[in-house]
Amino acid sequence: MVSWFNGKLERKGEFTLYRLIRFIQAKRPDIVAIDSVTELGDDLRKFLRALPPGTKLVQVTGKPGEQRTLQSLAKEHGIRTGDRFDPYEEAKVAALLASKGVGYEVLAFEDEVIVKVTRGRSHGKGGWSQDRYRKRVHNLVRDKVREIEDRLRRADIPFDLETEEKDYGLARGEFRVYASREELAGLIRPMRGGDVEVRIQPVERAELGFAPLKKEEAIRERKSIIVGIDPGITVGIAAIDLDGRIVALHSERNMPVGEVFRFISEIGHPVIIATDVSPAPGFVEKIARSFKAQLFVPRESLRVEEKNELLRDLGITVDDDHQRDALAAAYKAYLRIKPKLEHIDARLREAGLTKKSDEVKALVIAGYNLGEAMQRVTLRERKKEEEKEEPETEKSFDAEPYLKRIRELERRIELLERENEELREIIKEQRKTIGRLERKIADYDEEVRRKVLRERELEAKVRRIEVLEKQLREAKAVIERLSRDLVQVKRMNVVEVRGSAVPLKVLRVLSWGELDRIEREVGLRKGDVLFVINPAGAGKAIAEELVEKGIRAIITEKPLPEVVKEVLREAHLPFFTSEELDVKRVDEFAVVERETLEKAIEELLKRWEEEDREREAEKLLRLVEEYRIERARELERKAREELEGEKRRKREGF
Structure with a gap:
């Protein structure tokens, strides 16, 4: 080494x-x-x-x-x-x-990474403490999954996530991140040994891949293409060559990044990766970085009408919308650079390099200027020709190749100077166009800004009017209800002042808490008449309490429970429903006509007294009947005993 x-x-x-x-x-x-x-x-x-x-x-x-x-x-x-x-x-x-x-880089891994978030150690067996620990760990796993998800979203890295819920938390989370290990460096860190573990596993390729270190190598060896990509659940891919001819058109559901990369590699070497939306999706940016290709993004997302118009220009029909979007993106990118490509073709015809048109265009798109690209292609061809020639062991010095080389360089310099001058003119015109467009955009932006401000102001006024109209309707409804209540209260006051009405103390429910409230706020005295809105749920004890307090009568909106009725009936405490007495009520105030109340109480008590007398009479008759039956039984028993005694004496006398 x-x-x-x-x-x-x-x-x-x-x-x-x-x-x-x-x-x-x-x-x-x-x-x-x-x-x-x-x-x-x-x-x-x-x-x-x-x-x-x-x-x-x-x-x-x-x-x-x-x-x-x-x-x-x-x-x-x-x-x-x-x-x-x-x-x-x-x-x-x-x-x-x-x-x-x-050379070629050996690729063993897909541009995909599996990130697994799990608990760090076994929960073990146990009671409440182990349950609490398990729930705590599952909450920690959930928090770590949310943290990684937030980081990936903020970094605009595409991913899929699968989770397993447990104890209001997560037992496991698995991310499939469409990025290389290098892109995740510093973004997600592995964790071991604690309550939560984070493991990062690159996805290995089934077969090794090989990618050139320099773009020129790929350009020289493979066909240069412009690729349009429509990402999503169904991925659309379209490829056209540098002459605007369609090379490939494909769409596939659930297509991973690695498969997209291999599909494009089999077609050719992409010099431009294009998308139809702005800004570019992370999936498309990832593919462009993988191929070290230029990324084409339209100034604004292409409309459906514009895409259809581009396809009509090509004279082709597609199988689905994904292929349409991908092909429209690729063709839009081609149209953007078409003037430059036509200019390159013209220069290559002058230099006699039309056979290397594709290679020179690809180098220019990759970032070389036209002169450098032509020089690289020429030198490469000359080296190939020299390698094919048999080396001569002994050869005299020949200056002709050097002179020829000098003449070629002079012609190239002259060509480059003319091209440089033309490019300067083009740059000057483009700067003028840019200045004019910038002024036009500034005027347009100012007009749009004023229009937006007017629309916003109008929308705010419309919303304000709607709120005020709603408040007005609500206020009118309240005023109408209060007016009706006021009329009713005035009538009640007149009746009460005249002494022809009895004020009632209103209870919402018949409960101990409500009794305490009435006593605390207005007091509860002997002889008061109560008005209960809903007596349901009251029991025997509270009924006995009312009897003990000396309540004169009870009026209810709904029927009293039977157990309460029995206590009140036994104590001769009158009870009525509001329908029987025509109670007039406004919120927490209620009255009943005195004459109606007195008459109802008198009639009810009289009816109860008659019922009591009838019950007493029935009870007395029942006692007399029981005594008569018992006396008859006693006389019968004595007669039977005397007869048996007489018979016994007679037997003893014989």
């Missing part, structure tokens, strides 16, 4: 697998470079799992099936090599190639 750090190469020595892993975990390098991952054998997965976050395992010779020798790669990138059979020499070349961005 050798290390390359800050431009210095240092020989480290030979390591066992265990010591190598310990060394990597201690140093936390950016890249671990190797010429072939097959040399790790069955320990490859174990080695990948042991790498610290942020450290990449890179196979510098290329992805499987397309590998090249270290020597050919070193020659292409200007690295001098020594003994090809020296393992330290191979390690040095691998490190230098990786430092130049050569």
